[in-house]
Amino acid sequence: MTTVIPHPNASVATSAAPAGLAGYNFAYLDEQTKRMIRRALLKAVAIPGYQVPFGSREMPLPYGWGTGGIQVTAAVIGPDDVLKVIDQGADDTTNAVSIRRFFAKTAGVATTDRTVDATVIQTRHRIPEVPLTENQILVYQVPIPEPLRQLEPREAETRKMHALEEYGVMHVSLYEDIAKFGRITRSYNYPVRVNGRYVMAPSPIPKFDNPKMDRMPALQLFGAGREKRIYAVPPYTDVKSLDFEDHPFEIETWEEDCSLCGAQDSYLDEVIVDDKGTKMYVCSDSDYCRERREAGHQGDGGPK
Amino acid sequence: MTDTIDLRPGFADPVIEAQNVFRLVLDAMARPGRIATIPESLQPPSPLSVGAAAICLALADHDTPIWLAPEFRTPSAIAFLKFHCGCPIVDVPANAAFAIANGATVPALDQFAIGDDAWPETSTTVIVQLDDLAVGDGLVLSGPGIETTHRLNARGLRVDVWGEWRANQGLFPCGVDLILVAGNRIAALPRTTTVSEN
């Protein structure tokens, strides 16, 4: 069995080029749709954590490929932007590559895999390890925008619960976990409270990434295509993971360091390296790992 | 005498200019009190400022009724907005998605749509034209989008607006959002921004 470690050593950056997809508008969407999404985005920023409905359009990629995030990016992006797209922390998965190519073609924007070079970052399942700045916008692909959906299937009811700030059911559900398992078991899409008001789904990022959302200097935008919702967290806004005084929120930790770059502070993926089930741990954020190795950091190379 | 209306042109490159103006407004809304400068590509009919006109061209269309304060209801301004945005002009501020008024005479903020608790995004975005807008002494702003405080000097607003603003903040998640405009300079005050006069 061969070892496959998804960490490219070569950069996949491309330069800006004139948008070359004949017959399509800049960034694919028509102007009326962009205006509608743009208005929804402005209201989303004004009401942090609140889900604004929008008239989602059919996109040339299936749901599950981040059509909500793609529509938000298409409404936001301009010819001077530099776009990075990640999926599970990596720039080179099929999903990330397709989305990056889509915008390189339809908007002619430059693309990069270097977090620090990007002005717009579209993501599924991770927040980059390198702290984001005021000059960046982070766009999340969201499958299920409603944090209360598992507890209450009716949209009219969850809308009422948000309006009345009735979040008891969420606290009860988390506390049931503690009663059963001694801790809160959710490790992804761990609910947060935004600016002390709306409970919000951070999308299926690991809870390891939740603290990065809190008072982040970058603007955070969320798009759910199938469910037709947009929401936002403005820069420097409080984002607190729900917890209890006797069970404070905690993130994942590893005893191992990254085998490739030696990082002790990054989210690690477990990789099986042989048919005996031998494991090694590597950074999920492939750009972070590569930049560390380029800077001379080394891990122990994993099991010998 | 003549019935000819001076219809000024819109954006020369509508797709790219609308995107650029939107990004400036988005950044202004995300960082309340930071001033964004809109390129001087439009020559809108008086009394519409470059900033107010560009915001309308970028964001308004037949889905967004606009309310104009009386001094903005000139044949050329109405023709400009109707032709380039296709937006209905409404008589009642509470029916407007966008409103344009002067700082000295802007109606009481509770005259505009405030949305409701289940649909707070249905409130009016009020574009307020001022004499001047500058970073520096004057208002002290805090809240989401602001690391510590932002300072903003907004000249030409009637003084009792800030009392109404505090009441507006008390309506959260409902409430209007403001975009202050002086010429081609804009700054936004979303409903979450706390304003104190110093």
Ligand SMILES: [Zn+2]
């Ligand atoms: Zn690493």
